[in-house]
Every structure is written in structure tokens, then in C-alpha cells.
Amino acid sequence: MAYDKFNILKSSVVPLPIENVDTDQIIPARFLKATERKDFGDNLFRDWRYNADNSPKKDFVLNQDKYSGKILVGGKNFGSGSSREHAAWAVYDYGFRCVVSSFFADIFRNNCLNVGVLPVQVSPEFLEKIFAETEKDADSQVEVNLQEQTITIVNTGDKESFDINAYKKENMLNGFDDIDYLLNMKEEITAFAENTPL
């Protein structure tokens, strides 16, 4: 599915300083029943965000007016658990284009890259600096530059570089997806399939 190109993103951030945020929290299983990709952002962090009677939980970060932006910053081991791509869809559909953490679960990271959300892994120290700066100033901006592979806390000038493989970087910069690449390999794959033992 096509997504917006990613180049430089400068935005305030939404801080979620909790570790091991699993994909069941990002979107609970009971909201996975759709047969098309529509409105998953409404149920992002559903049970942390709303009470059982659907009233907002005032202390949850998405319900606090002072926090907004296109960058979600989570504690270490973000996105563990279920492979549901719905979690990445929910993050994207809510309006985030980038998730920052000191550690990501593998499948969630892959899913993000496939739907146009850039996962940026930073050092634990840098993560703490973002949380600290945002605590001080909720409007504090962070700049993510994909071309240069850097992330900067604008207020303090703290800067760190991050990893992404060259192929995925190119995809994100251009809004390409893997299926286009694979469809162009059709003959090579057909020839390979004829020689598999199973």
C-alpha cells in the first residue's frame, strides 16, 4: 500500500515512557475484525486511552492537550508481541510518521517500515534526554532527517545518528513498497521455484 514519502520530519513529540509496550496495548485484538484498512487510529492504545464506558482517561498522554505531534517516543522494547500490522496502521492512521525508542521488537519494526512509519532506534541516554526535554517543555521539537540518518533535539542541539538499511531508506524516501520490487523479479522467482526440494 502506498504511503507518503519520508524525508525530514520536524515535530513536537508524544512521550510514552513505558517499557515493553506490546502490540496488544497498541491495538487490542477485539479491534482487529475489519476486512479493510480504515480508522485504526481511533483505537490506538484503546484500553490505556479510554475507560470501559468509552470516556477518555484524562491522565493518558493522548488525552492531554499539551502533547501532540507526529513523533511517538516510547520506552525500550517497543512493539513486542503479536505480529498484527494493525498496530503499525493504528500508529500511522492516528497521524504519527515516526516512532522513537531505545529498542524495537523485530516484527513491529518491519511492519512500520512497510507502512511508512519510520522506526528510529536511539541510545537509552538519548531517549532519556528526549523524555526530559519534553517534560520541561511539551512543545519541544525533534527533527528526524532520514537522508542524513540523524535525530536532533531542537532545543538542546543534542544529535544522534541512527541505522536503517540502504534499501529500506530508499523505499521510505520515495514511498516505494516491497511488492513492487518483488513483482519485478517474477521470472527469477519462477525459475527458483522450479528447483526447490519441497
Next chain:
Amino acid sequence: MKTLFDKVWDSHVVRKIENGPDVLFIDRHMVHEVTSPVAFLGLKSRNIGVKHPEKTFATADHNTPTINQHLPVKDPLSANQLKALEENSKAHGISYWGLGHEKNGIVHVVGPEYGITQPGATIVCGDSHTSTHGAFGAIAFGIGTSEVEMVLATQCIMQPKPKSMRINVVGNLNKGVTPKDVALYIISQLTTSGATGYFVEYAGDVFKNMTMEGRMTVCNLSIEMGARGGMIAPDEKTLEYVKGREFTPTGAAWDKAKAYWDTLYTEEDATFDKELTFKGADIEPMITYGTNPGMGMGIGKDIPTAESLEGGVSTYKKSLQYMAFNEGDSMIGKPIDFVFLGSCTNGRIEDFRAFTEIVKGKQKAPNVTAWLVPGSHKVEAAIKEEGLLDILTAAGFELREPGCSACLAMNDDKVPAGKYAVSTSNRNFEGRQGPGSRTLLASPLVAAAAAVTGKVTDPRELL
């Protein structure tokens, strides 16, 4: 100098992309109703079909009710998703084992049962517990819906090759210690992110001596330590299990496959990026007390204090608060409300045998609601044939129909808010078994002990 993992992975690489992922050929693609509809929509919008319907297998499991399966599904959203899978399978010539089909069951239970799962294969499914199939020496892992679409369209996926880890468990297991306990023990030692970025090979006597069902339980839980997957080298036991099943090759095709399977082992001088060794004798029956599968301990131990752990104090306290447990509490004797026996982790015949062994001649505790859900119709049939159902019925238990059920509570099998469930499933995340539910992960033996006593009980006292 190759590892088992290297051999299977390398032989499936169609193309290596410099500074990028490998294009990996997929031998078997399992499909279920939750993570596939958007992928099929993608094919439609690109106006392309399924490249290899004969390598693709669809089953309904996540949404399905576990009672009255002969009646129409009541939840309209679930019914709609099941209908979508049926129609998509039909439109693309994919075999579909839907509700009511004799081969229906949880995707990771039926795959091995019908010989779809084979050693040395690459197997994917839009479900993180696809790692289960690694028990046969396959590379099997969960994928997202974009990747489901890739595999439907091209039979390939793009993934960087993970790092390698070998986990050895040596010696023997003590009485009352099951494969589930081995896996929960390893996860408690590694944490839920300890194997992230790695593909695990399990080795050592404990796995060698394990049944295929037990190996499936262990490989199933690989994802809970963060690993892409886990695998065990195929041996005689593996081939014995695979032989004669519906999709298993026969005659000359068997000989050809066997020649390949015989090469599937880690060479002696091969090295791993990380290697860990545990002693089987150190493992006790396990139980979890928190909200991720790494928060587990021997059932007789006390809940650790936040200060005794490395970092994450506030997350740890939040977790215990959700569970309404205190640091230093003993788990033994804690009252429970629900027991769930089932799931792709522990929904096989061996799990029902273990559960029955404990409850035989006893009665279900009156305060406990028990959901006993076989992983497939084949498991259900075996429960009846082996006489387990009679024993379970006499002890006050009922058997439900196959499906994922209360493992993720997408159907009506939901644990109510605030209630405690001893569950043989794989995740104790907040709300996993229903909004507000509190899950204690454990083996079928621990679940059975809780079911007859109404509280957390050491199963060794009842064996």
C-alpha cells in the same frame, strides 16, 4: 561450518540485495481470517492473483466460537471476516478449512497434523506464533499483512538474515516440569527482548528427549523472548511424526525430501553469534505474575522486588498494580477464577493428557470456570478416542470446540475485568484475555492443579 539455520535460510535465498534484505522463497504459507483480508484487497487493487495457491493453506481460527459451531456466527464483524476468508480462498483456488470442516483448527496445530509442516521448509503466516513449526527444523516466523500480500503475490518475502543464537538445555527435567516450563524459564532468564534480532536453535538432551508436541510448545514461545523464531534439528522422531500424513511426500518424492532432510543439522565447528546453556535440573514448574511472559518464576518462589531487578522500576510497579499483586507475595494459594487449557502453545493431545492426569478422580473447584479448547478437530477426536473425555466429564469439565479462543479473546471466550485466569496460552499482556483480565501463564499441569483446587497450587503435590 554451517548451522542448521544457515542451511535452510541460504538454500531459500533468491537474491541478496546489497545493504538490504534477502529475497527469501517461501515453501508454505498459512493464512487465517484476521491478518489476510487487507492483503487480498491489495492483490485486487493491483489486479494480480496468488502465485502459488498450492503452497497456500487457509484455516479459520482466531474469531471462531468454541460452542455451537454448527450455528451461524453471532458477532457480525467476526462472521464478515470469516466470510471474507472463505470467498478469498475460493476466488484464488486456496484450500480452505473453515468452520465445520473436519480439518479445521488452529493454524499452527493443523499445519503439522496434516504434514504441511516439513523439515527444512520456509513457513510464514500472519501470526507471530508461526515459530511453532520450527519444531520440525523448519524456518518459520510470523509476518505482517503487507508481507502476507507479498507472499500471496510472489511467494517471496524480503527480510534481513537474523543473527544466530543457540540455547542448550542439558541434563534431565524434574518431575512435573513440562516443555512449557522450559520455555517460560528461558524467557524469564532472557526477558521478552533478550533474543530480539536472533533466530534460535534449541539443542541439548532436554529437547532431544522431548516429544514433537513438546518441541512445538517450546518453538511456539520463541517469539516471547523476542526471537524471530526457534528451531530444532530434525531427527528420527521428526521423520516418524511427518511420515504418512496427507501432505507429506511419498515414494520418490519422499526419498528426495529425505536426502535434503538428512543434511539438516548444525555442523560441529559452526559458531553462533550468541550461545547460552541452562541446566534442565534447575527448572521448576513455572508461573507468571506480571504482564509480560518474561515475568515468570518457579511456582514456589516469591514475586521479586522492583529493587532486585535491573531498571524499569516504574514499568514493573505498573505491571504488578495491574495484576493487584505485591512485591514479595507468594503465588501459591492465590485464588483464581478461570482456567484455560488450549491455544497453539498447549492445545495438543499431549496437553490434554497432562491435564487429565491431574484432574482424574478429582472435581473441578466450584469457583472456577474452565475452558478446555482442543487445538483442532483431530485433537478433539483423540481426546474422545483415548477416553480422556470420560475422565474430564466425571471431574466436572466440559470440552469445547477448536479455535484460538481465550488466548486472545477475539470470540466470546473473554475473562472478565479483574478476574484471574491460569492459562496455558502464550501471553499475559494487559487485557489479552478480555479487557481488564489478569492472566497467569503456566503449563497444563499447573492449570489442572488450579482447576481442581481453585487456587494456585504446585502440581507436584497432586502427581
